[in-house]
Each structure stands twice: as structure tokens, then as C-alpha cells.
Amino acid sequence: MKLMIVDDSNIIRKKIERSTEIEGLEVVATAGNGVEALEQFPKVRPDIVTMDLTMPEMGGIECVEKMVEMDPNVVILVISALSDKATAIEALKKGANGFLCKPFSEQELNRAFRELLGEATNG
Amino acid sequence: MSAMKSGKYNAIVLSIALFIVFDAGVLVMNFYIADQFARDAVQVNLAGRQRTLSQRLIKALLQTDNALGSGNFIETPLNELKAGYRTFDTTLNAFNKGGTITGVDGESVSIEAFSDTRSRRLLTDTLETWLPLQEALQPMLAFDSKIERSAELIMTDEGANLESDLFHAIMVASKDNRDNRLLKLTNDLAVHLEYESARRATRLRIIQVTGIGLALINFFVILFHLIRNLNKYDAMIEIAKKETDDILETVTEGLFLLDSEYRIGSQHSAALQDIFRRENLAGVNLIELLRGIVPETTLNVARDYISLYFGGRVNENLVDDLNPLNEVEVHFAGDGSQFQTRYLGFQFRRVLVDQELSHLLVTVNDITARAALERELQVSRARSTAQLDMLMDILHIEPEVLTDFLCGSERSLGKINSILKRSAMGVEVYRAKLDQIFREIHAVKGEASALGLNSVVGLAHDIEDLITDVQERPTISGGDFLPLTIKLDVLLGHIQSVRELVARLVDFRLVFDRSKIAEVADDQRAAPRTDMSALLHNLTERIAEEQGKRVNLHCVGLEGKHVPEMYRGPVKDMAIQFIRNGVTHGIEGPEDRLVANKGQVGRIAMKFVPLGDGNFEFSYRDDGRGLDMDLIRNTAVDKGFVSADQIEAMEDRAVMALIFKRGFSTSTEVSSDAGRGVGMDVIRNLVNELSGRVRVSTARGEFTQFKVTLPAIPRDMDQAA
Amino acid sequence: MDETDLKVFIEGATHFFSHMGGEPAEIGTPYLASNCNSEVKGFTGIIGVTGKRRGSVYFTAPSVLLKVLLITLGEENTSHENMCDMVGEVANVISGNARKDFGSDFLISVPIVVVGRLDKIVVPPELRSFVVPITWKSYDASLVIALE
Missing domain, CATH: 3.30.450.20 (PAS domain)
Structure with missing residues (x-):
């Protein structure tokens, strides 16, 4: 399983990378904004993407929409602060599969991955 | 549920299968019966034809003979004889051995050899009876002549032979009553076949009726079974629905x-x-x-x-x-x-x-209850935090002093509100209102500052800022007061919460003190600083510390009940303003004082004494740098209180009076202690309100002194107060 | 209490007079009142407010102001009913203005009209209301804003 991390914060990217402890889930790419993410997306073809919403260049919502267009089977986990529920819901409407609230713990992140992978393998 | 369902369906499937089997059986039986009927009918008809033919043959034989004898044409009876013979013979053979023959209706039919004993016996008898006749008839069958007329034929050998053959055949037929026997035998066969057919039909019908009966019974069984099951199922649904209904009725969500x-x-x-x-x-x-x-x-x-x-x-x-x-x-x-x-x-x-x-x-x-609780918790948490901050502010203040302050400031804020409430309109009225409010709030700020109540000082300071801001506008409307009123509301709320906190602290102290009742008795003598002078000492120390100065305050007549009730408030307000001004402007820093050959510690002395004539004198004196007349002159001109020309002409006494003007301050920075230029303004207003007088005297580098004379208090007023 | 929130209600009232009343109303200096009934001037139109803040906003006016207002608007009949209608109408404009400006943050109720004391209206005793004096054609009315 290939994981791609999209977040403009270096710290958060590192944190996600460090915290991921799902067997067989491997970080194949990281991106700091939507444009970068979409450049890499077709090359690495990730199974799971973690997506920040407020980023420079291109925000998360647009990025989610384009990724789902390119690969309808991609699983996207929105990771964002709760301050703007409406934006997060918009991203989910565009095709993201789950939401994780910042700040998050390691357990919460891995639980979210398991939920998404379980769903992906079950059907 | 699913097992029950399939069990129920099994029974139904079995019943329906049986029903189909019974119905199919009856149907097959019907086909069989119909076929049997058809075959029986053919046999019965054929047997009937044999009976008829047996007579016709004899009749055709006699007619042929008669025609030959009487000279008529023999062709017709002869042909009839031939045809009758052929039909009879083939049919009889078919009856005996089976085969295909021409039926009654001209169609060819195939029949099987008869098998039942009675038929066979009748057949054997018939064949026995028929055989001699069959042989006797052979010559007639073979006869074929060109001669048509009998009269001519009889003359020929052919004719003679025929006549004898005919005679012979007639003899064979009539011998032993053979013709009648043949008729009887064929008749018996026909009757027997009819009887057999009827018997068979009856049997088949019984079977058919039985089949239909069984199918019907099965049908009713199915129907009964189905209805019973449906009822059971309905009852089950009813129970399930009842359970769902019960759940939906009772659940609180x-x-x-x-x-x-x-x-x-x-x-x-x-x-x-x-x-x-x-x-x-x-x-x-x-x-x-x-x-x-x-x-x-x-x-x-x-x-x-x-x-x-x-x-x-x-x-x-x-x-x-x-x-x-x-x-x-x-x-x-x-x-x-x-x-x-x-x-x-x-x-x-x-x-x-x-x-x-x-x-x-x-x-x-x-979830109203839960949400309300959460909200309450949040509010009380916020309040606790705010109160804790406040607690730090008020812990060092004597409760009596604090209560005094709170009452006083609530009165002041009430006064501000009534100023706002006064219904006159117009820019000048508004400006006057702002001035009055400013003085009130400034006094509150001064006192709060003296007590070190920073939160109150901050809010009061904000109000002053708002007023200054509005004052600077060219025109003022009632709506401009809105932020001021809002801040007033906030300050009132704040003072209320301080009051609540104090009330709780007092309760706490009461409990605390009771356990140390003996010590309290001692302390009461040793702790007289629960009055105005305590407040003034605090204020002096605090401002001095802020300014990096050292000041010693000496109070006379400000303790206890020396000051009449009526003057206590104003005197306190004036004392606060004097100290703020004195420490800020009058007393020099320690180094300056050393240079000026004074002690490092500055001195402020305040005195409240009754004069012999019933009047009172409240005096203030510090050993600071004295009033700087040049600075006052320049400031007055800069702020536009007087023109440069006017100031030149003014005496020092008149110049000194300028410091009591509203908005006058020689300080370049605005702090909460000085610089707004209202301190002296407050004093002047208080003195005016009390119909008193104020005098200033100063010596450059040596001292500044204010002497406020207050009139005697009328007897009834004093008692009332 | 938020200044902009208060202004929305005040503007609703001034808006009414400058558009309907022929001449604009003057706003006096706002002050605080702890007892709403002391501000009541005869006829009162009340709107309930909830959402970001909750409480009530009243427009209260004496009958003479309402009579003059009715006549200004071309209504000669200054009956009790018409005065009630009039004060309700002012409250209506205020609540409409508030609905427009607050958008989805607040829910504003349909006004009700009370003649005399506001017995049925419960305001928490510790809550101080803001009283905004309104003078129109030398008649005094008040806008009372009692929000938590």
C-alpha cells in the first residue's frame, strides 16, 4: 500500500511519516501544496493520500477533486483543524473518504488508516 | 426465521407437487380413456358391420343365383357378394390376428387381435362356421365373364359352372343352419364388445373420479395448510410489529x-x-x-x-x-x-x-441539560480564572477599604449613568456631559490605582480614551456615546464581580478569624491602618516604585474619624490626586535629589485639621522640585489655553492657577497616574462643589504646597451624614 | 455587548423615522437600566432575539408620538388599535433590519405589542439593558436592548 502525504507544514508531514505504523503502508511521496501533489500523483499512484485543506498554490478541496478524477479508487483522508467544518465537508463531498481532526495522536491516525484500509479491502 | 420460512415452504411445495401429480394422473387417465373409447368404438362398429355383412353376404348370394336363374344381370349382386366377402374376411382375420383394414367410415384403421377368452371363443366359432362358406364362395369370387346377360350366360359352360357353384354355396350356407349361426355369432361378438366397452368405461370413470377426488382433497389440504401458515405468519408479524411499536413508543430518543x-x-x-x-x-x-x-x-x-x-x-x-x-x-x-x-x-x-x-x-x-451544564462549567471556569486574577489584585487590600471603594465607584458609575440619562441634546450639552463623566471616571481610576486594582484602572482608562476620542470630534451626536455606555456596562459588571468575590472572601475570613480570636484582639490595637491613610500609603509606595523614586508619606488627621463623614470622600479623592501629581511631577528621582543636596527619600506631608472658626483645612506639601513656572507658561501657550502675548503679562499667581484648567498637563506621556491633565481639574471641581478654596504656594527646588479650605458643616447635615 | 450588534437595532429605528416619519429622529446618549419597566412609555413593540445573543429588544413610545406618526403617515384614525399597529410596525422594521444585517447568526421573532407594563416579559434581574433615547419631532421614545 502506497501512502502520499500532502501538507504545507513540514512538522505535520514528518509527524504523519513517523506515526504511520500500519504494516505494508509505505510513504512514497510527500507534497507541500496541491500543485506539487498533483504533479507527483500520476507518477507514484498512491493508494492512500492524507490531505491538508489550507495550503498555498492550490488548496485541498481542488486537489481532492482532481485526484479523484484521475483515480476514482484513491482513498483520501482529510487532516485539518475543526475550525472550518464547512470546508472539510466540502472536501468530503468532492470525494475524500474520511476526516481526521488536527491535532491528532498517533493512535488516532493509525485508527483512521485502519478504518480506511478495512473499508478498501472489504469492498 | 429463514429456517422456519423454508420449512413452511417445503410443506407447500410438497402439497403443490402432489396436486400436480394427481392432476397429471387424471389427465393421463383422460387421454387413455379417450383413446380406449375410440378403439372400443371402432371395434364395436366393426363387429356391427360383420353382423350386417354376414346377412348381406347370404342375401347377395341368393340374389346372384336368382338373377342367373331369371336371366337378369348378375353383375350387381355378384359385385356386392365379392365386396361383402372381402370386407367380412379381412375384418375377421384382423379380429383374429390383428392388422390394418378399412373402417366403417372408409378410413383405414389398425386393430389388434382380440385377446379376451370370450371374444376368442366367439371368434374361433365364427371362423369354424365361416370356413366352409368361405371355401364355397371362392368360385364366385374368381368368376369374371364378358357376357353380361344371364340368359346368354346360362347357355355357356361358364354359366352352368357358376349355377352349380352358386347352388353349392347356398347349400353350404343353409346346411346345419349355418347362415343363422354366423349371424348369431357375429351378433354375439358385437354385443360382447359393446358390453366390454361399457364395462371398461365404467371402470375408467371410477378411476377418473377417484383421481379428481384425491386432487380435490389435496387442494383443500393445501388451502388449509396455507391459510393456517398465513395466519401463523400474520400473527408473527403482528407480534414483531407490536414489539417494534413498543420500542418506538417507549424509547426516549x-x-x-x-x-x-x-x-x-x-x-x-x-x-x-x-x-x-x-x-x-x-x-x-x-x-x-x-x-x-x-x-x-x-x-x-x-x-x-x-x-x-x-x-x-x-x-x-x-x-x-x-x-x-x-x-x-x-x-x-x-x-x-x-x-x-x-x-x-x-x-x-x-x-x-x-x-x-x-x-x-x-x-x-x-441534550439541553448536558449542554447547559457544559456551558455553565465553561462560564464558571472563565469566571474563576478572572476572579483568580482579581484575587491577586485585592488580596493585599483591607476588605473595609475595598468595600468602601466598591460602593464609592458604584455610586460614581451610577452618577455617570444619570449624566447619560439626562435628556438634553446638542453638541455643547454633550461636551459638558463628557467632561462630567471624565471627572467621575478619573476619580474612580485614581482610587483604583491607589488600591492597585489594575483591572479597574484598565477599564477606566479605556473609558477616558473613548471620551478623549469623542471630545476631539468637531461634532458629537448621542450615538457617539454608545461605546462609552457599553464600557460602562462592562465596568459595572466587573465591579459587581469584585464585590461577589469580596463577599466570599469575607465569609472565608470570618471562619478563619474565629479560630484566632485571641490574636485578633491584640491586632486590633496594633493595626490602625484600616482607613484612608492606609490607602494613601499604598498609593504613594506603588507610584513611587513605578517611577523609581523613594517617598515617605506623613499623614496627620486623616486616620480614624477625624475627617467628617461628608468630607471623607472628596478629601480622599483630592488626596489621591495630590499624591499622584506630587510623586510624578514634584518629587525628584534619588540621584537628582542627591545633586540638589536633599535626602534620597522625598517627603510628602498631608494634614486635615479643623480651624477655630468651624472651617477645615486640608493641606498638602512635598519637598520636591516645586512648580516650574516656565514649563507651565510654555505648556499653557502650546495647548492654546492662553496666547503668547497674554502669558507675558500674567503674574506667577495667575500662571499657577492655570494648572487647575481641564486638560492641562506638563507631562509628555500619558500614564494611569498622570499626564491627562485632569488631576488638578478634579481637585478644582471638588473644591467648587464643596464651596471651598484652594491656594498654591511653591519655591523652585524646595517645595510645593496646596492648602484647601473647606467650610464648616451645618449641624443637621453632619448628623444626617 | 457588541457595539455593532447594538448599532444594527438602533439603525433599524432611525431608518424607520428617516424613511417613514418625514424627518429623521435624534439619538440621545445611551444609558443603562436595570428595570425595563421603568423605561416603558405606554405602547411597546417587542421582538425576541436568539442565536449568538438572546433576549429582547423593545421599541417603546408614548401615545402622542404614535398619534403624530399616524397622522404623518396619512392615517387620520388614531384609535387604540391603530397605535398598537403603529408601534408594532416600528418594531417590525427594526426586526427586519436586524434579520437582514445579522443574517444567519441570529433568529429574530415576529414582534408583539404590549400596552402598559411588560408583565409577561421576563428579563434576568442581573441583566442591564441599554436604553437609547430617540427624539422625533420633540417627542421622546426609547429603544431598549436587553441582550445577554
Whole structure:
């Protein structure tokens, strides 16, 4: 399983990378904004993407929409602060599969991955 | 449930299979019977024909002979004889051995050899009887002549032979009554066959009726079985429905199914009606239901959120955090124009039927109590934090002094409110109002500052800022006072909460003190600083510390009850302003003082003494740098109080009076202690209000002194106070 | 209490007079009142407010102001009913203005009209209301804003 991390914060990217402890889930790419993410997306073809919403260049919502267009089977986990529920819901409407609230713990992140992978393998 | 279902279906399937088997049996029987009837009919008909033929043959034989004898044509009877013979013979052979022959209707039919004993015996008898006749008839069958007329034929050998053959055949036929026997035998066969056919038909009918009867019985069994099962199933459904109904009636949560059009399903819990305060919720659109009781923005987010569940991509376990209806404030129209506020919590779960999403199961709870508790907790937590900060401020202040301050400032704020409430209009009136309010709030600030109540000082300072801001505008309207009124409200609220805190502290102290009652008795003598002078000492120390100066305050007549009740407030206010001005402007820093050959510690002395004539004198004196007349002159010109020309002409006494003007300050920075140029203004106003006088004397580098003379208090006023 | 929130209600009232009353109303200096009934001037139109803040907003006016207002608007009949209608109408404009400006943050109720004391209206005793004096054609009315 290939994981791609999209977040403009270096710290958060590192944190996600460090915290991921799902067997067989491997970080194949990281991106700091939507444009970068979409450049890499077709090359690495990730199974799971973690997506920040407020980023420079291109925000998360647009990025989610384009990724789902390119690969309808991609699983996207929105990771964002709760301050703007409406934006997060918009991203989910565009095709993201789950939401994780910042700040998050390691357990919460891995639980979210398991939920998404379980769903992906079950059907 | 499924096992029961298939068991029930097994019985029905078996019953129906039996029904089909019975019906099929009856049907097959019908075909068989119909076929048997057809064959029997053919046989009966053929047997009948044999009977007829047996007579016809004899008759044709006699006619041929008669025709030959009488000279008529023999062709017709002879042909009839031949035809009769052939038909009779082949049919008889077929009866005996089976074969295909021409039927009664001219069609060829195939028949089987007869097998039952009676038929066979009759056949054997018939064949025995027939055989001699058959032989005797052979010559006639072979006879064929060109001669048509009998009269001529008889003359020939052919004719003679024929005549003898005919005679012989007739003899054979009539011998031993053979012709009659043949008739009887064929008749017997026909009758026997008819009888057999009828018998068989009866038997078959019995079988048929039995089959139909069995099918009918089976049908009724099925019907009975079905009805019984249906009843049982209905009863089961009834029980299940009753159970569901009971659950929906009793459950305290609002439960319902929601379709993709946001419509509420036909079944919902009774509690839902209580929660939404309306009936007939089935089929109602949830969004429309919430419209008007939930703010529109929340509603739009909610609609999007619910649509996520129907979207299919989203993992429902990972979106709970986003639920905008998780804890939503709703407002039901109550009595009159008031709203009733409740908090509702919605939860959504997908309902899958055969892996397909059919509905959302929605759970609604009235969580008002919980939400209210949380809110209360939040408020009290915020209040606790604020009160803790305040506690730090007030812990070092004597409760009596503090209470005094609180009452005083509430009075002042009340006075400000009544200034605001005065209904005159116009720019000048407004400016006057602002001035009056400023003086009041400044006094409050001064006292708060003296007590070190920083929060109150800050708020009062904000109000001063607002006033200064409005004063600078070219025109003023009533609406410009709005921020001021709002701040006033905040300050009042703040003072109220300090009061609450003090009340709690006092309670606490009472409990605390009772356990140390002996020590308190001692302390009461040793602790006289619970009055105005304590406050002034605190103020002096605090300001001096802030300014990096050292000051020693000496008070006379300001302790205890030396100051008449009526003057206590104003004297305190004046003392505060004197100290603030004195420490800030008068007393020099320690180094400057050393240079000036004075002690490092500055001295301020204040005295309140009754004069012999009943009047009072309140004096202030510091050993600071004295009033700087040049600075006052320059400031007065800079601030536009007087023109440069005027100032030249003014004597020092007149110049000194300028410091009492509103807005006059020689300080370049505004702090909470000085610089606004209102301190002296407050004193002048207080003195004016009390109909007193104030005098200033100063020596450069040596001292500044203010002497306030206050009039005697009328006897009744003193008593009243 | 938020200044902009208060202004929305005040503007609603001034808006009414400058558009309907022929001449604009003057706003006096706002002050605080702890007892709403002491501000009541005869006829009062009340709107309930909830959402970001909750409480009530009243427009209260003496009958003479309402009579003059009715006549200014071309209504010669200054009956009790018409005065009630009039004060309700002012409250209506205020609540309409508030609905427009607050958008989805607030829910604003339909006004009700009370003649005399406001017995049925419960305001928390510790809550101070803001009283905004309104003078129109030398008649005094008040806008009382009692929000938590």
C-alpha cells in the first residue's frame, strides 16, 4: 500500500511519516501544496493520500477533486483543524473518504488508516 | 426465521407437487380413456358391420343365383357378394390376428387381435362356421365373364359352372343352419364388445373420479395448510410489529429513518414528536423541519454533511467530528415573542440492505441539560480564572477599604449613568456631559490605582480614551456615546464581580478569624491602618516604585474619624490626586535629589485639621522640585489655553492657577497616574462643589504646597451624614 | 455587548423615522437600566432575539408620538388599535433590519405589542439593558436592548 502525504507544514508531514505504523503502508511521496501533489500523483499512484485543506498554490478541496478524477479508487483522508467544518465537508463531498481532526495522536491516525484500509479491502 | 420460512415452504411445495401429480394422473387417465373409447368404438362398429355383412353376404348370394336363374344381370349382386366377402374376411382375420383394414367410415384403421377368452371363443366359432362358406364362395369370387346377360350366360359352360357353384354355396350356407349361426355369432361378438366397452368405461370413470377426488382433497389440504401458515405468519408479524411499536413508543430518543431526499420514514419513535414539538412527522423533510429553528448557515452545512452518507465514498466512522448537528442549538417559538432554546444531538448511521444503502438511521437526543451544564462549567471556569486574577489584585487590600471603594465607584458609575440619562441634546450639552463623566471616571481610576486594582484602572482608562476620542470630534451626536455606555456596562459588571468575590472572601475570613480570636484582639490595637491613610500609603509606595523614586508619606488627621463623614470622600479623592501629581511631577528621582543636596527619600506631608472658626483645612506639601513656572507658561501657550502675548503679562499667581484648567498637563506621556491633565481639574471641581478654596504656594527646588479650605458643616447635615 | 450588534437595532429605528416619519429622529446618549419597566412609555413593540445573543429588544413610545406618526403617515384614525399597529410596525422594521444585517447568526421573532407594563416579559434581574433615547419631532421614545 502506497501512502502520499500532502501538507504545507513540514512538522505535520514528518509527524504523519513517523506515526504511520500500519504494516505494508509505505510513504512514497510527500507534497507541500496541491500543485506539487498533483504533479507527483500520476507518477507514484498512491493508494492512500492524507490531505491538508489550507495550503498555498492550490488548496485541498481542488486537489481532492482532481485526484479523484484521475483515480476514482484513491482513498483520501482529510487532516485539518475543526475550525472550518464547512470546508472539510466540502472536501468530503468532492470525494475524500474520511476526516481526521488536527491535532491528532498517533493512535488516532493509525485508527483512521485502519478504518480506511478495512473499508478498501472489504469492498 | 429463514429456517422456519423454508420449512413452511417445503410443506407447500410438497402439497403443490402432489396436486400436480394427481392432476397429471387424471389427465393421463383422460387421454387413455379417450383413446380406449375410440378403439372400443371402432371395434364395436366393426363387429356391427360383420353382423350386417354376414346377412348381406347370404342375401347377395341368393340374389346372384336368382338373377342367373331369371336371366337378369348378375353383375350387381355378384359385385356386392365379392365386396361383402372381402370386407367380412379381412375384418375377421384382423379380429383374429390383428392388422390394418378399412373402417366403417372408409378410413383405414389398425386393430389388434382380440385377446379376451370370450371374444376368442366367439371368434374361433365364427371362423369354424365361416370356413366352409368361405371355401364355397371362392368360385364366385374368381368368376369374371364378358357376357353380361344371364340368359346368354346360362347357355355357356361358364354359366352352368357358376349355377352349380352358386347352388353349392347356398347349400353350404343353409346346411346345419349355418347362415343363422354366423349371424348369431357375429351378433354375439358385437354385443360382447359393446358390453366390454361399457364395462371398461365404467371402470375408467371410477378411476377418473377417484383421481379428481384425491386432487380435490389435496387442494383443500393445501388451502388449509396455507391459510393456517398465513395466519401463523400474520400473527408473527403482528407480534414483531407490536414489539417494534413498543420500542418506538417507549424509547426516549428520537429514532427515525431518513431517505436520500431528507424525508423522515413512516415509522419513528414517539419521543421524536416531543423533541420537535409537532406531530405527523412521517414523510416530513428534515431540513424543512429544522428551518426556522436552526440558523441557516448550520442548516446548509448539515445538508451537505448528511449528503456525505448517501455519497458512498465516505467512511462513516471517520466523519463524526464534522457533524454540525452533533450539538445544535434550536429555538422553538414560545409564549409571546420569547424563544425557547433547546440543544439537540443528532447521530447518523447508514442502514444497509443487501449491501446497498437504503436509509440513514437517525438518533436525536434532547441534550439541553448536558449542554447547559457544559456551558455553565465553561462560564464558571472563565469566571474563576478572572476572579483568580482579581484575587491577586485585592488580596493585599483591607476588605473595609475595598468595600468602601466598591460602593464609592458604584455610586460614581451610577452618577455617570444619570449624566447619560439626562435628556438634553446638542453638541455643547454633550461636551459638558463628557467632561462630567471624565471627572467621575478619573476619580474612580485614581482610587483604583491607589488600591492597585489594575483591572479597574484598565477599564477606566479605556473609558477616558473613548471620551478623549469623542471630545476631539468637531461634532458629537448621542450615538457617539454608545461605546462609552457599553464600557460602562462592562465596568459595572466587573465591579459587581469584585464585590461577589469580596463577599466570599469575607465569609472565608470570618471562619478563619474565629479560630484566632485571641490574636485578633491584640491586632486590633496594633493595626490602625484600616482607613484612608492606609490607602494613601499604598498609593504613594506603588507610584513611587513605578517611577523609581523613594517617598515617605506623613499623614496627620486623616486616620480614624477625624475627617467628617461628608468630607471623607472628596478629601480622599483630592488626596489621591495630590499624591499622584506630587510623586510624578514634584518629587525628584534619588540621584537628582542627591545633586540638589536633599535626602534620597522625598517627603510628602498631608494634614486635615479643623480651624477655630468651624472651617477645615486640608493641606498638602512635598519637598520636591516645586512648580516650574516656565514649563507651565510654555505648556499653557502650546495647548492654546492662553496666547503668547497674554502669558507675558500674567503674574506667577495667575500662571499657577492655570494648572487647575481641564486638560492641562506638563507631562509628555500619558500614564494611569498622570499626564491627562485632569488631576488638578478634579481637585478644582471638588473644591467648587464643596464651596471651598484652594491656594498654591511653591519655591523652585524646595517645595510645593496646596492648602484647601473647606467650610464648616451645618449641624443637621453632619448628623444626617 | 457588541457595539455593532447594538448599532444594527438602533439603525433599524432611525431608518424607520428617516424613511417613514418625514424627518429623521435624534439619538440621545445611551444609558443603562436595570428595570425595563421603568423605561416603558405606554405602547411597546417587542421582538425576541436568539442565536449568538438572546433576549429582547423593545421599541417603546408614548401615545402622542404614535398619534403624530399616524397622522404623518396619512392615517387620520388614531384609535387604540391603530397605535398598537403603529408601534408594532416600528418594531417590525427594526426586526427586519436586524434579520437582514445579522443574517444567519441570529433568529429574530415576529414582534408583539404590549400596552402598559411588560408583565409577561421576563428579563434576568442581573441583566442591564441599554436604553437609547430617540427624539422625533420633540417627542421622546426609547429603544431598549436587553441582550445577554
